[in-house]
Amino acid sequence: MLWRCRDRDVDLSSRTLVMGVVNVTPDSFSDGGRYAAPDAALAHARRLRAEGAGVLDLGGESTRPGSQPVPDDEQWRRIGPVVETLAQEGDALISVDTASAAVAERALAAGAHIVNDVTALGDPAMAAVVAGAGAGLVLMHMRGTPADMQRDPRYTDAAAEVAAFLAQRFEITAEAGIASEQVAFDPGIGFGKAARHSLELLARLDALVALGRPVLVGVSRKSFIGQILDLPVDQRLEGSLAAAAVAVFLGARIIRAHDVGATVRAVRIAEALREARQTTHPAQA
Numbered sequence: 559m560l561w562r563c564r565d566r567d568v569d570l571s572s573r574t575l576v577m578g579v580v581n582v583t584p585d586s587f588s589d590g591g592r593y594a595a596p597d598a599a600l601a602h603a604r605r606l607r608a609e610g611a612g613v614l615d616l617g618g619e620s621t622r623p624g625s626q627p628v629p630d631d632e633q634w635r636r637i638g639p640v641v642e643t644l645a646q647e648g649d650a651l652i653s654v655d656t657a658s659a660a661v662a663e664r665a666l667a668a669g670a671h672i673v674n675d676v677t678a679l680g681d682p683a684m685a686a687v688v689a690g691a692g693a694g695l696v697l698m699h700m701r702g703t704p705a706d707m708q709r710d711p712r713y714t715d716a717a718a719e720v721a722a723f724l725a726q727r728f729e730i731t732a733e734a735g736i737a738s739e740q741v742a743f744d745p746g747i748g749f750g751k752a753a754r755h756s757l758e759l760l761a762r763l764d765a766l767v768a769l770g771r772p773v774l775v776g777v778s779r780k781s782f783i784g785q786i787l788d789l790p791v792d793q794r795l796e797g798s799l800a801a802a803a804v805a806v807f808l809g810a811r812i813i814r815a816h817d818v819g820a821t822v823r824a825v826r827i828a829e830a831l832r833e834a835r836q837t838t839h840p841a842q843a
């Protein structure tokens with residue numbers, strides 16, 4: 559399985575891609591303010607690369623529950639210097655975590671490879687920007703907006719509804735001239751989901767895997783883990799690793815994580831187990 563991200567074809571057939579989170583923000587839910595200065599963000603990005611991140615996800619806007627949108631110029635003021643420096647260094651695969659077509663366009667012009675859009679083309683100009691650059695695109699499911707998404711979200715069948723939504727967005731990408739090889743899907747863990755919905759989406763990841771494109775999962779430090787273990791955000795590493803490993807076993811090809819080194823080690827075992835099952839029981843894989 560290949561993921562086309564401009565001039566890079568990322569092979570996801572056996573190795574899981576770990577996407578390291580670089581929040582260049584004052585207010586992200588788990589690490590807000592730690593990497594808000596460009597030098598701190600760059601040092602963090604390089605550290606995540608050294609720990610095994612295959613892609614770096616740079617964001618200048620928190621999407622935590624209750625957050626408000628950040629204007630385009632401010633997003634770019636935060637992430638622009640980091641994108642530009644990493645792109646000049648040349649080796650890292652760079653993703654930009656933005657719902658804004660204007661910010662995505664500037665990042666792609668500076669050398670980014672992927673647009674991680676948590677609104678799945680909520681900005682009507684986004685599809686043309688991605689198509690024009692031939693960029694990788696993450697289509698994520700969210701119910702509502704970050705400001706209101708955790709106010710009593712309801713689903714009849716969360717796995718089926720999320721898969722149907724993403725399949726519908728996938729059709730729009732095709733109409734906009736985005737090749738299917740550019741697209742990855744994400745169930746949007748914690749985005750307009752109660753803990754039980756996040757668990758259902760992970761347990762039934764096969765409904766998304768069946769759509770035939772790489773599935774990205776972001777469980778790192780999220781609140782469903784905190785709720786199950788009754789632990790604050792800085793004590794959710796083991797829970798995050800367990801959930802990431804299960805996601806990979808069930809077919810996720812990209813894991814978005816804050817703790818990259820530990821995540822790489824956990825997913826290596828999960829993908830070896832997935833491979834073993836495929837070899838011994840091909841029908842289940």
Ligand code: HH2
Pocket residue numbers: 579581583585586587588617619620621622655674675676696698744746747774775776777814
């Ligand atoms: N989760 C967050 C942000 N972006 N993108 C994708 N595709 N999938 C996710 O699960 C996802 C995401 C939330 O994590 P974080 O970036 O650490 O927090 P914040 O939004 O507060 O900056």
